[in-house]
Amino acid sequence: MGLFKKSNTNLPEFWKIYESQFKKPASKNFDELTFVVLDTETTGFSFDEDRILSIGALKIKKETVSVQEVFEIYLEQEKFNKDSVHVHGLLKHGQRVCISEISALEKFLDYVENSIIVAHHAGFDLGMLNSALLRNGLPKLKNTVIDTGVIYRKTLIKSYLVQPKTNYTLDELAEKFAISKKDRHTALGDAYITAVAFLKIVSRLREKKNFSLKMLMS
Helix, strand or coil, X not given: CCCCCCCHHHCCHHHHHHHHHHHCCCCCCHHHCEEEEEEEEECCCCCCCCCEEEEEEEEEECXXXXXXXXXXXXXXXCCCCHHHHHHHCCCCCCCCCCECHHHHHHXXXXXXXXXXXXXXCHHHHHHHHHHHHHHCCCCCCCCCEEEHHHHHHXXXXXXXXXXXXXXXXXXXXXXXXXXXCCCCCCHHHHHHHHHHHHHHHHXXXXXXXXXXXXXXXX
């Protein structure tokens, strides 16, 4: 299908269903919003050359992780990078059931709907997902995105003596909030760590007078 966008009339039905959900006005009540916290495991860090190996996600509703709505899929390895196996542990001919990239995208869009996406260093995960969509002739994701790496910095007190770092790793957030790292470097495991960190960050930010969804996005 190449790297060219299809016209809206030629887009598949699953994309049209996904896109139609953004025509409804989003709730302005923070507690009524649904957040999808996600993570991807990939063959590397290039949006063009590398591929997604797995997607893990879970939903947060009313500041609670919805354990009944967990999402975890593995993709067929079109490309294999032996140098990244030690990080994610996913072998090209492993025992897991894997599906095609386009099937994975269809399932993910059905799951995420018009929820607000939360990820740690979100630019990478969203970049990989959008690159996969583009490869399959689809537009980019339309969801609002929140980056836990960015909003964590909003909880820190700035002073002349202590300046927040530019970036905080997921490991640093896990240690800061005493979150278990047992399933670190699996997509669903990292999504869970991110979700717990997100809830703890939101709890701190709620103490500020100007707390709102807009604050998390700015």
